[in-house]
Every structure is written in C-alpha cells, then in structure tokens.
Amino acid sequence: MIFIKSLFEKSFRGVLFSAETIKFIMPRLLALPQKHGFDSVLELMSILHDLSASRNMKTLSGASFSAAENSFSFNSRRIDKVMQHLNQYFDREITLAEAAKITSMSEVAFSRFFKNKTAKTFVDTLNEIRLGHASRMLIDTSHNINEVAYKCGFNNMSNFNRIFKKKKNCTPKEFRETYNASGVRTFI
Numbered sequence: 001m002i003f004i005k006s007l008f009e010k011s012f013r014g015v016l017f018s019a020e021t022i023k024f025i026m027p028r029l030l031a032l033p034q035k036h037g038f039d040s041v042l043e044l045m046s047i048l049h050d051l052s053a054s055r056n057m058k059t060l061s062g063a064s065f066s067a068a069e070n071s072f073s074f075n076s077r078r079i080d081k082v083m084q085h086l087n088q089y090f091d092r093e094i095t096l097a098e099a100a101k102i103t104s105m106s107e108v109a110f111s112r113f114f115k116n117k118t119a120k121t122f123v124d125t126l127n128e129i130r131l132g133h134a135s136r137m138l139i140d141t142s143h144n145i146n147e148v149a150y151k152c153g154f155n156n157m158s159n160f161n162r163i164f165k166k167k168k169n170c171t172p173k174e175f176r177e178t179y180n181a182s183g184v185r186t187f188i
Contacts, residue, residue, distance in 0.1 A: 003052035004045075014060030014136065016179060021054045060135045078103040079117045083125075090129050091153045096122055127163050130154060134164070138176045145172045 007015070017025070028047055035043050051057075082099050099122060100110035114122050134152040137143060146157060149172075154160035164172050 004048045007048065007052035010057070010059050013132070014139075016058040016060055017051065017054055018056035021051070021056065025050060060132075060139070076117050078105075079114065082114070086126055086129050090126070090133055091151055093153070093155070094126060126153075128167070131164060131167055134160075134172070135168070135175065138172055139179050145176075148172065 025047060028043065032040060032043055032047070081102055085099065085102055086094060096107050096111060099114075100107045103110050103113070105113060111122060114120075114125075118125060120128075130152045134148050134154075137148045137151065138145070141148070143151070149157055149160040152160075154163075161171060164170075164175070168175055170178065
C-alpha cells in the first residue's frame with residue numbers, strides 16, 4: 001500500500017503516465033463499472049497498484065506548488081501566510097519586500113528565515129509556484145506560450161523559457177507537445 005500512498009501524494013501535483021501505461025490501464029478502467037462487489041474493489045486496487053508501479057510517470061508541478069495549493073504547513077504561521085499570498089497572487093509581481101512585510105520582518109531576516117524553513121530561496125519558491133500554474137495552463141488551455149507565461153507572472157519570455165527548461169528539462173513547447181502526444185489526459 002505504500003506505493004499507492006506515494007501515488008496519491010504525487011497526484012496533488014498532477015501525474016502524467018506514459019502512453020504504454022495508458023494503453024494498458026485504460027481498458028481495465030473502462031471495464032471497472034461492469035464489475036460488482038468485492039471484485040470491483042480488487043480490480044481498483046490492482047489498477048492503482050499498477051499505476052503506482054509505472055516507471056515512466058511524470059509529476060507535472062513542483063513541490064512548492066502543491067504545498068501552497070493544499071495548505072501544507074511549514075510549522076510556521078509566517079511562512080504559511082507567505083505561501084498563501086504567493087499562491088493567490090502568483091500572476092503579478094511579488095517582491096521580497098512585500099513578502100517580508102507580511103511577516104513583519106526585515107528583508108534580510110525574512111530571507112534567512114524563509115530559506116531556513118523551506119530549504120529554498122524566496123525567488124525559487126515563487127518560480128516553482130508559477131511553473132506549477134504554467135504547467136497546468138499548458139495542459140488545460142489552448143493559450144499560446146506567451147499568454148501562459150504572462151498569466152503566470154513571468155514578464156520576460158526568455159526568463160520563462162530558461163527557468164522552465166532548467167526545472168522541467170524541456171521547453172514549454174516540448175512539454176505541451178509531449179503531453180498532447182499521449183492523447184489522453186490522465187490525472188488522479
């Protein structure tokens with residue numbers, strides 16, 4: 001069951017399965033409503049197990065994105081407030097000074113405090129949240145890549161492309177093409 005638990009934890013950030021996995025699982029998923037009673041439970045557990053053991057599974061958003069989305073707690077009210085603010089206003093410019101003001105700390109003290117609590121810099125965390133939203137928009141919308149970048153708070157396309165490639169190991173265009181090539185939106 002630990003593998004299935006891990007799969008559910010990853011699902012908060014979105015999961016993309018390989019085409020082979022989709023071809024293998026899809027007929028079983030479609031046949032699931034025809035099963036009854038305990039057989040349906042066993043088949044569902046079997047499907048979840050096979051999905052959790054899939055080798056080519058990709059997580060679509062970064063950890064900071066899911067933490068902000070799901071009210072993950074950093075055991076700090078200050079950091080929780082900042083994360084909530086970042087997730088709510090990711091689409092506009094957010095400065096370190098603005099975040100420090102939320103916590104009633106100086107910029108230097110906040111920066112050190114934030115890195116100590118999250119193990120990431122403020123800018124890296126903000127970029128991960130923005131990339132999480134951008135990833136979802138690339139998948140869920142037909143907006144062009146420029147629109148996605150600007151709607152997610154990136155005001156410079158080359159910066160967006162560079163950060164996206166660094167974090168996702170592909171360009172936004174490649175990400176969208178890879179996702180669309182699978183032909184099926186497979187989220188848990």
